[in-house]
Amino acid sequence: MAQPDTVDRILDAAEELFAERGFSETSLRMITSKAKVNLAAVNYHFGSKNALIHAVFGRFLTPFSATLESAFDELEARCDGSPPTLNQTLWALTESAVRMPQRNEKGISIFMRLLGLAYTQSQGHLRKFLEQEYSEPFARFMRLLKEATPQLSAVDRYWRIQFMLGATAFTMSSSDALQDILRNKLGVDTTVQEIAARLVPFLAAGMQAQDTLLAPPADIHIPVA
């Protein structure tokens, strides 16, 4: 190989550009010129743009899901039969993400944004790829959530998990922009770790909310437009 790191340089550039601009808005020419690589190299090494997207996710997600599985292993072993609490489960997830070995200082936030985009941006091929490759740790996480919230009905739990996913994916997918706003408005700097630390209590409290009001309270009256 003349330049042994062509594949990695493409992955690095693609990861960063996808996170910044989204998938459709990032062209192969942007990627290859940022990576200082010939245009044809992407199709040579990966086959297609979609396959490159999959590779970007796989490079992070495969080691991450391994870390997550062992975190769950350790958690369940320590709980010794009794189910882990909601807080423990959520922290196991976030800590696994935060502790991942990172290529650079922006590692986590870049990947959080990619995950958010994967959920938000309706790229059918991507969702199919992620479901096929990583269904196992996802199902395990769902089972832990179920065991940690036995007081919830199946329907309540279902919706509240969606709310959690939404808050997480949405926040992480725009976390850079949100951090900028916060810096300009309040003059505060924030790390992804801090965002996660604020998110977990929010999610846990919402997940364990006592009441499920099925109608607006009597003191709410809305004028008809």
Add this chain to the structure above:
Amino acid sequence: MAQPDTVDRILDAAEELFAERGFSETSLRMITSKAKVNLAAVNYHFGSKNALIHAVFGRFLTPFSATLESAFDELEARCDGSPPTLNQTLWALTESAVRMPQRNEKGISIFMRLLGLAYTQSQGHLRKFLEQEYSEPFARFMRLLKEATPQLSAVDRYWRIQFMLGATAFTMSSSDALQDILRNKLGVDTTVQEIAARLVPFLAAGMQAQDTLLAPPADIHIPVA
């Protein structure tokens, strides 16, 4: 005019396609063929694709922000000086959204998804447009939230508002798909109103969570990968 509803047909088709596929992924040719309208009609009536996107948002957001303002007026009048509670504020918002006159049964969920996309998809022009046009009701909602959660620090409140927005936009944007899953899995039917009724307690509980842990609890240990 030969077909007096060309503008509306374009807006209807664009709204639906944007919600399904995102902005960059939806071409003018898709829109015009779904609307059964000539390709040039978009540029004739709206000027450009970006202007069409703005028009799609404006058609919903302008009457909605009027409804919302009057709902806030009534709420503040009824509270007579003392600030409305968090629950009242959230209900005023969701009820205003739900009560909006809708073009079809999917009206709300389509627009929730569009709002989510506007936030997520980094379309600079859109964010600028929304900020310029609708800063007033947005700022008012933020002020009500602030007065309803005086116990929170500005930074905590900022992030928790983002979490709320995320849970809402995400859930509403995919509520059709989520309802299908629920129907197939648990055999339950759900309306948008019921989802909102489940969402509000979740958000209120998260918003009022007691603790903001800035470090994982002592009983969490994650193996290093």
Add this chain to the structure above:
DNA sequence: GTCTGTTTGAAACATACGTTTGAAGCACAT
């Protein structure tokens, strides 16, 4: 040195995009 399989390079390919053009169609006032 020569052969072999892999990787790079510049150029072209076909297709899709947003936008523009100019003629045709139409409703309506004169």
Add this chain to the structure above:
DNA sequence: ATGTGCTTCAAACGTATGTTTCAAACAGAC
């Protein structure tokens, strides 16, 4: 009927995209 202003239409424009091609460069084995 004739002209006027708005709207529709088919076609083309220029540009950008993902992908393919094929020759050149390269590394390692013999």
